[in-house]
Each structure stands twice: as structure tokens, then as C-alpha cells.
Amino acid sequence: MTAPDGDRSARYTRDELIAELGLSPEYAEKVWNAFGFARRSTPDKIFTDDDLTALRLFADSESTMPQDAQVATARAIGQTMARLADWQADQLRELDRNPDVPWTIGQMSAALGQIQQLIWRRHLALALEHGVEHDSDExxxxxxxxxxxxxxxxxxxxxxxxxxxxxxxxxxxxxxxxxxxxxxxxxxxxxxxxxxxxxxxxxxxxxxxxxxxxxxxxxxxxxxxxxxxxxxxxxxxxxxxxxxxxxxxxxxxxxxxxxxxxxxxxxxxxxxxxxxxxxxxxxxxxxxxxxxxxxxxNRHFDDGQIGGPVDGEPSIDVGPQ
Structure with missing residues (x-):
């Protein structure tokens, strides 16, 4: 079994990405850990120009999103993605063991990534369109x-x-x-x-x-x-x-x-x-x-007898199980 194919357009190592973003090593480490990669540094080139653009938007938002909020956002994304990835890895390994499945793990992971983008975009559009307005303090x-x-x-x-x-x-x-x-x-x-x-x-x-x-x-x-x-x-x-x-x-x-x-x-x-x-x-x-x-x-509703319990009906007992 082979790991998913790497992104051939990757140009930056983690340290090179941090330098391009102009982040302090301490803060970059905090965000990296919040994403769920504590003590998992790698010298490989794993970031693309698109990754750099997206992360620059995130890192440049300090004037509107304080650093503690950025770290909290990174933690929420990391925890969600880690749980999803663990489940998907189990599914991919199970499919890879099936001789009737003609695709490689790389092909299946690429398809999953595309599906995730599709579903996420749709959910985000619906949330923005139909979300309930609320106070600024959420x-x-x-x-x-x-x-x-x-x-x-x-x-x-x-x-x-x-x-x-x-x-x-x-x-x-x-x-x-x-x-x-x-x-x-x-x-x-x-x-x-x-x-x-x-x-x-x-x-x-x-x-x-x-x-x-x-x-x-x-x-x-x-x-x-x-x-x-x-x-x-x-x-x-x-x-x-x-x-x-x-x-x-x-x-x-x-x-x-x-x-x-x-x-x-x-x-x-x-x-x-x-x-x-x-x-x-x-x-x-x-x-x-x-x-x-x-x-x-209300068990009397269908009979047209609308109301609560009949007179004299005892209260139910409650308590921890």
C-alpha cells in the first residue's frame, strides 16, 4: 500500500513558508500546533503558491482577528479535519485491501478532496444565505x-x-x-x-x-x-x-x-x-x-381531547440511572 501522491506543485517547506509570511517562529509554531501537527515538522516541500496566498490572508488578518482568535480558529479546523482524516484513512485502507477496487489510494484521496470541497462550498453557501442573524457577540x-x-x-x-x-x-x-x-x-x-x-x-x-x-x-x-x-x-x-x-x-x-x-x-x-x-x-x-x-x-390529541394529563394523574419519577 502506498501513501497518497504528493502535490507536484509544492514549492515551500514549512520554514520557507513561515519566512514568506513574515511570521515569528514562536507564533508560527503555535498555529502549526493548533492545526494538530505538534512535533511533526518536516523538511519536505509541502506548500504550494495557493497555500501561501490563503495563509497570507489568514496571517494578515490580525487587525480584525487577534492572534488568540486565529489560534482558536486553527484549532477548530485542525480538530475537525483530524477526525475526518482518521475516519477516511480507515476507509481508504479497507478499500485498498479489496481486490475488486480498481483505484489507488492516491486516486481515491484526490476524489475525496474534491468531494469535500464541493460539499463544504455548498454548506457554506447555504449557511450564508439562510443563517440566522445574531448579535455581534454571537x-x-x-x-x-x-x-x-x-x-x-x-x-x-x-x-x-x-x-x-x-x-x-x-x-x-x-x-x-x-x-x-x-x-x-x-x-x-x-x-x-x-x-x-x-x-x-x-x-x-x-x-x-x-x-x-x-x-x-x-x-x-x-x-x-x-x-x-x-x-x-x-x-x-x-x-x-x-x-x-x-x-x-x-x-x-x-x-x-x-x-x-x-x-x-x-x-x-x-x-x-x-x-x-x-x-x-x-x-x-x-x-x-x-x-x-x-x-x-399528548395522547388525547387524536381524540380531540386537547390538554395535559387527566386530573389526578401522578407525576413521573426521575433520577439518575
Whole structure:
């Protein structure tokens, strides 16, 4: 097996590129490490004139983007690309071992690079065209959701690695389809968990219900979902803030097959397809008295009996699993 073909138009080593850009060696090393290449220097010529032009635009932006922001941007790009490259390398090695595949690794990697450019350009165009306007400090009013697989740790010890891989792949694919189909955005997947955001509380409720429906088959174990609404900081493709913390705590406190929501989220759910059950006040890390409610489909909706639980219906029990 051979490595992907090198770029014959490469003209610069890393040190030559740094000199052309006029960067200090210390700052260049910091950016290089942020891209994910710590202690991986090479004397080979690996940079082209196009690379130089693009990196010069990045390096010359200090007047509008401080160096710490440049390093943070480099880190976000590096982490994303490293994860993608690791997965692609596994796929390419598997294809290379298949005698029925007629292409070399170099040909396949070149095709992947072209496809990535195509898909990235399209996603960027859509984001610029349909992105929601927000304040200059990138603070947004969103619903943040967490969904995780109940009993994943013990399950991962009992099943074979190929079964575990199939489970995680199915979970990631299905949750991505559900979130995006309902107007949400998958922020990240964490193996047995997914974090997503949504602008509309009703759409977030629909996502939660649909996620639980995945467990009706034997492919996906029961899930727990937490939803919290509020102002978050959007930074480098991730979101931060109290709603993120609360959503995670709610998911961790939910019983299998249930969704817990905070007060702000419950106030935003006015759709008659759902009702909200009272639950005991939660005591979780960082929140000694966290008020929450359990969101469920309104089982009387189809019968024309719109409303919440019938009189006298008990609250559900909640607690960590």
C-alpha cells in the first residue's frame, strides 16, 4: 500500500513558508500546533503558491482577528479535519485491501478532496444565505438538546466491537437525520450521545419524540433526552452557556425513554400535540433545585381531547440511572 501522491506543485517547506509570511517562529509554531501537527515538522516541500496566498490572508488578518482568535480558529479546523482524516484513512485502507477496487489510494484521496470541497462550498453557501442573524457577540436564543443511550457503558462491555460500531453508526446516522429534518442542527456527537440546537421549541419537542421512537426497534437501546432554552454563545461551531449545562443535567436525570425540559423550554411549548408533566425538583451537579418537567406526546390529541394529563394523574419519577 502506498501513501497518497504528493502535490507536484509544492514549492515551500514549512520554514520557507513561515519566512514568506513574515511570521515569528514562536507564533508560527503555535498555529502549526493548533492545526494538530505538534512535533511533526518536516523538511519536505509541502506548500504550494495557493497555500501561501490563503495563509497570507489568514496571517494578515490580525487587525480584525487577534492572534488568540486565529489560534482558536486553527484549532477548530485542525480538530475537525483530524477526525475526518482518521475516519477516511480507515476507509481508504479497507478499500485498498479489496481486490475488486480498481483505484489507488492516491486516486481515491484526490476524489475525496474534491468531494469535500464541493460539499463544504455548498454548506457554506447555504449557511450564508439562510443563517440566522445574531448579535455581534454571537449570542443566540436557542434550545439546546442532549440525547444519550441508556446503559451504554455496560452495553459496550457485553457486545462485540463490530456490533458496537454498528450501533454507534446507526445512532449517529439516525439522530442526524431526525435533527436536520426538523430544522435543528447537530453540534457534535459524543459516541453514545448527541448534542443539537434548535430555534423553535416545538421543533425541538418533535425531535425529542422522534429520537425516542428510534428505540421501538431493536437497533437502538432506550434514550434519555434533555432540552433547555436560553442565550448561548456560539463559537467555532460549538455552543456554550447555561442552557448547555442544564440540558446535559436534564438528560442525565431522565428515566429511559423520557425527555426532561427546563422552565424556559416548557414555556415555549404551546403546540397542542405535547403536554408537560410535573416532576420533583432535581438536585444535580451545579443546580441544587433545578425545576423541570417531562415532555410527552399528548395522547388525547387524536381524540380531540386537547390538554395535559387527566386530573389526578401522578407525576413521573426521575433520577439518575
Amino acid at each position: 449570542r443566540l436564543d436557542l434550545v439546546v438538546g442532549f440525547a444519550d443511550i441508556v446503559g451504554y457503558t455496560s452495553l459496550s462491555r457485553r457486545i462485540a466491537l463490530d456490533e458496537l460500531e454498528a450501533l454507534l453508526e446507526s445512532f449517529e446516522e439516525d439522530t442526524f437525520d431526525i435533527v436536520t429534518a426538523n430544522g435543528g442542527h447537530v453540534v457534535k456527537t459524543l459516541g453514545d450521545a448527541v448534542m443539537f440546537t434548535c430555534h423553535d421549541p416545538a421543533a425541538a419537542a418533535a425531535i425529542a419524540v422522534a429520537l425516542h421512537a428510534l428505540s421501538e426497534s431493536e437497533r437502538i437501546p432506550p434514550l434519555r433526552v434533555g432540552l433547555a432554552r436560553g442565550r448561548v454563545l456560539s463559537r467555532l461551531g460549538d455552543v456554550f452557556g447555561e442552557p448547555v449545562n442544564i440540558a446535559a443535567r436534564l438528560a442525565g436525570s431522565a428515566r429511559p425513554g423520557t425527555t426532561l425540559v427546563d422552565e424556559a423550554m416548557s414555556d415555549g411549548v404551546t403546540d397542542e400535540r405535547y403536554y408537560l408533566k410535573s416532576v420533583p425538583t432535581l438536585s444535580v451537579r451545579g443546580y441544587k433545585r433545578l425545576k423541570a418537567r417531562a415532555l410527552e406526546l
